[in-house]
Amino acid sequence: MKNVLIVFVLAVTLANQVSVGEKDRNRDFGRPKHRRGSRSESHRKTQRGTQWADLISATLPDYKTMERSFTIENTRNNIEYTKSYSESMRNSTDGEVGTGSTGMETFDYETTTGTPEFVEEEVVMSFVIATGFSHSRELGVIIRGINQDQIDEAVLEVYEGFSDPSDNLRRLDVRKWIYNRKGDSIYIFTGIHVKETSWSKHNYPPSDWYRGILIVDEVVIGEATLPTDKEWMATYMDRLAYMPIIYMAVPGTLTSGAFRRYKHYETNVARVTYTQEEDILTQLIYGIRSFEFQPVAVARMDSAYSGYDYFIYNGHNPTGRRLQPMLEDIHSYLVNHKHEVVFINFDTDFKEDEELYGLAGLIEETIGKSVN
Numbered sequence: 001m002k003n004v005l006i007v008f009v010l011a012v013t014l015a016n017q018v019s020v021g022e023k024d025r026n027r028d029f030g031r032p033k034h035r036r037g038s039r040s041e042s043h044r045k046t047q048r049g050t051q052w053a054d055l056i057s058a059t060l061p062d063y064k065t066m067e068r069s070f071t072i073e074n075t076r077n078n079i080e081y082t083k084s085y086s087e088s089m090r091n092s093t094d095g096e097v098g099t100g101s102t103g104m105e106t107f108d109y110e111t112t113t114g115t116p117e118f119v120e121e122e123v124v125m126s127f128v129i130a131t132g133f134s135h136s137r138e139l140g141v142i143i144r145g146i147n148q149d150q151i152d153e154a155v156l157e158v159y160e161g162f163s164d165p166s167d168n169l170r171r172l173d174v175r176k177w178i179y180n181r182k183g184d185s186i187y188i189f190t191g192i193h194v195k196e197t198s199w200s201k202h203n204y205p206p207s208d209w210y211r212g213i214l215i216v217d218e219v220v221i222g223e224a225t226l227p228t229d230k231e232w233m234a235t236y237m238d239r240l241a242y243m244p245i246i247y248m249a250v251p252g253t254l255t256s257g258a259f260r261r262y263k264h265y266e267t268n269v270a271r272v273t274y275t276q277e278e279d280i281l282t283q284l285i286y287g288i289r290s291f292e293f294q295p296v297a298v299a300r301m302d303s304a305y306s307g308y309d310y311f312i313y314n315g316h317n318p319t320g321r322r323l324q325p326m327l328e329d330i331h332s333y334l335v336n337h338k339h340e341v342v343f344i345n346f347d348t349d350f351k352e353d354e355e356l357y358g359l360a361g362l363i364e365e366t367i368g369k370s371v372n
Helices: 001-015 041-048 148-153 269-275 280-286 323-336 353-370
Strands: 066-074 079-089 097-101 106-110 117-119 123-128 138-144 156-161 170-173 178-182 183-194 209-216 219-227 292-293 296-297 308-314 316-324 343-348
Touching: 123 209, 138 156, 138 209, 138 219, 156 183, 170 183, 269 292, 269 316, 292 323, 296 353, 308 323, 308 353, 316 323, 323 353
Parallel strands: 123 219, 292 343
Antiparallel strands: 066 079, 097 106, 106 117, 123 138, 138 183, 156 170, 156 209, 178 183, 209 219, 296 308, 308 316
């Protein structure tokens, strides 16, 4: 019975997948007027794309193979960056122009000629929300492809995405702020405390929460944003619409409904019970598109769902949160962002058919509304 329910939920969510045209994502947010280094237009567009581009195997149908894996393991005493990928170019000559990377250098290629034009590798930056030195929400920066000479001279400027671009939030001497280094990759804690959020369907954040530029001798050699990625699937839908699900790398959370916002844990039980610090709407805003819920059916005579109400558990531990508001948040998000797709897995251990029927009724009444 559980498998039937999962298939039903996937059918509901996949019904929202429709093709859309290329979305204009103008990210010209008025940076300071530093002289920019030389680089190709296509690579600059790739660099300014959202960080989810690193997490999606964006394969067109006529590619033979294109697999990419990206793993960042961040612990208190050890931060390791590993990146491995294998790419094989498509043999078709349909005249399209794209970008690719060999891992050693970056190139633009045109499929009609098959001759790549090699350009200098750029420094790549990514913002992350980390635990930081004080085990609080601190803004971190991963910088890849940077050499020692650049480290010695580099300055990192960080701004809030919704503030006046002329107001410098923080200017850092990179070599003094390195927390960990491996090869040509470094990890920096900025000392910037990431504010607590209280977003709602009536109060959405800006597209770019933080942004930063890396400067060496007044030349911008790298740039990045911490995007909220409210519509990243719509941006890549021209590719995702033709991709089998098994080839997608969709960002998701486990025990998604077991959240407690910005609270210190009093006991070990609370520590293992509440595995998320963001509610469902905020997870969606950050780009999460796959959720796992562990609902438990609680008998209620006045319930419209076969006599049951549904609460979120983490294993055997109750969280005190009801499932229905979370599903309503997902529905509200899909209504406001019509080209996004959400995958949901309900991990249940129901003993009675009525418990399953009640959950199916709750799903139909909430998420079912978003099916076109």
